[in-house]
Amino acid sequence: MRGPIRRRVLVATLVAALVAVVVTTIAALTLVRGVDNSAGRDALAAQVQRLASATPAARQAVVDGLSQLGDQGVLVALVTPRGAVAGSASAEAVPRVRLELRAGRPVSTTVRRDGRSYLVEARPVAGGGGGVVGAQDASTARTLTPAVLTRLAIALAIGIVVALVAALVVARALSRPLVRLAGAARRLADGERDVALEPSGIDEVADVEAALGSLDRALARSEGRQREFLLSISHELRTPLTAIRGYAEALRDGVVPLEQLPEVGRTLEAESTRLTAFTDDLLALARLEADDFPLQEADVELGAVLREAEVAWLATASVGGVEIEVDAVGPVVARTDAARVRQVVDGLLENALRVSPAGSRIVVRAGRAEDGAAIVEVADGGPGLTPDDAAQAFERGRLRDRYRDVRPVGTGLGLSIAARLVERLGGTITAHSTPGGAVFRISLPRAGA
Structure with missing residues (x-):
């Protein structure tokens, strides 16, 4: 059933009430009819017993002069010792009833005749010699059923009305907090934050309210971080653009001496390189978020990848007086x-070279974890990481914003890109500090996984 919850609760309550009414009515009718039949049979048995205990003349007078006993339509008949029957209940004195009477046993049974049920009570007369048979239409014997049915119908009608009112109240009580939650969710979707939610007394609705409140706070935190990140990126982009624009205006106006042109060219090249690094990192993050990010999976020998990276970074490391060592046994x-792993290792090596002072050493290792996963570690000789740094190392721009005025920093995107790449490769990346610096550990699926 489609539609608002108020309508659903109302319909469900009414259906439940109607089912209860039908079941109650059936049970009540069965009970009342049983009681009514028992009462009618007891009354009939008492009358037949009195007649059986009367004198033969009185019994004969009843049968000869009357067709029924009392005002309840009780039919009577006499059964002779030889089985002959006389009286208005002759049709109900069926052979099995006569047989029982001739044997001196009382009879209490029901006989069907002409589509009707008759209560039949038969009692033998004292001293033998037949007995008395009384019969009454079962429908006329039910004196309680009509009155009870009338009162039952009234009570059930009142019950349905009460159920309808209760359903309306419950539906309103249930729908009101859900309507408020829907309104709060729409306000969140429209960009509003810190949306106040009125507490509900319903546990399940309170759980949804708590989840919506958590979502509100998470969105606020995420948007705050995005604003900080965009402000940081904007600042970093503005600096080289300002330099490039200034030198471009100077060159246009001819105020740069000829002997300074090489220096100006080097400055423009350096600032352009910074801009390229920022845009490349931003594009890499955008590609990582795409569903069609390409991967070429194969069985890769990680030691070979690390040695290739070592060769590529040796020149840069030697300029800074830093040693790179590859540790891959077997x-x-x-x-x-392989290309994506090399991309991750390059990013970690660039980060390690930035923070490692001259005379220090960077160690790149390949090995196995206890569970069989392939492990790559990049350990630098820098200042290391605090526990808080390690927990937030892969969030965009967090370490950069924290240490930009303390030590050399990059774009703030490199570690975030590395973490997303490793995630796309089906692995994990963690960071921790050692006495000699920081260690970044990559876990990758083993061959055949």
Whole structure:
């Protein structure tokens, strides 16, 4: 059934009430009819017993002069010792009733005749010699049923009305907090934050309210971080753009001496490189969020990937006076994308070279975890990470904003890109500090996984 919950609760309550009415009516009718039949049979048996205890002349007078006993339509008949029957209840004195009477046993039974049921009571007369048979239409014997049915119908009608009123009250009580929740959700969708929610006394609705409140706070935090990130990126983009624009205006106006042109060219190249790094990182993040991000999975020997990265970064490391060492004993094979693993390692090496002072060493390892997963570690010689740094290392721009005035920082996107790449590869990445610096650990699916 489609429609608002108020209508559903109302219809469900009415259906339940009607089912209860039908079941109650059937049970009550069965009970009342049983009681009515028992009462009618007891009354009939008492009359037949009195007649059986009367004198033969009195019994004969009843049968000869009357067709029934009392005002309830009781038919009577006499059964002789030889089984002959005389009286208005002759049709109900069926052979099995006569047989029982001739044997001196009382009879209490029901006989069907002409589509009707008759209550039949038969008692033998004292001293033997037949007996008395009384019969009464079962429908006329039910004196309680009509009155009870009338009162039962009134009571059930009152019950349905009360159920309808209760359903309206319950439906209103249930729908009101849900309507408020829907309104709060729409306000959140429209961009409003810190939406106040009126507490509800319904546990399930209170759970939804708590979840909606958590969503509200999470959205506020996420949007706050996005604003901080955009402000940071805007600042970083503005700095090189300002330099490029200033030198471009100076070149246009011819105020740059010829001997300074190489220096100006180097400055423009450096600032352009910074802009390229920012845009490349932003594009990488955008691609990582796409559903069709390409991966070329195969069995990859990680030691070979690390040695290729070592060769590529040796020149940069030697300029900074930093040593790079690859520690990969034996083949370490993972089921992954070699190019993407190299991209992650390059990002971690760039980050390590930025924070490692001259004379320090960067160690890149490949190995196996206890569960068989392939492991890659990049350990730098920098200042290390606090527990809070390690917990937030892969959030965009968090460490950059925290240490931008303390030590060299990058775009703030490199570790976030590394974390998303590893996630896409089906692995995990963690960060922790050691006495000699920081260690970034990558876990990748083993070969054949």
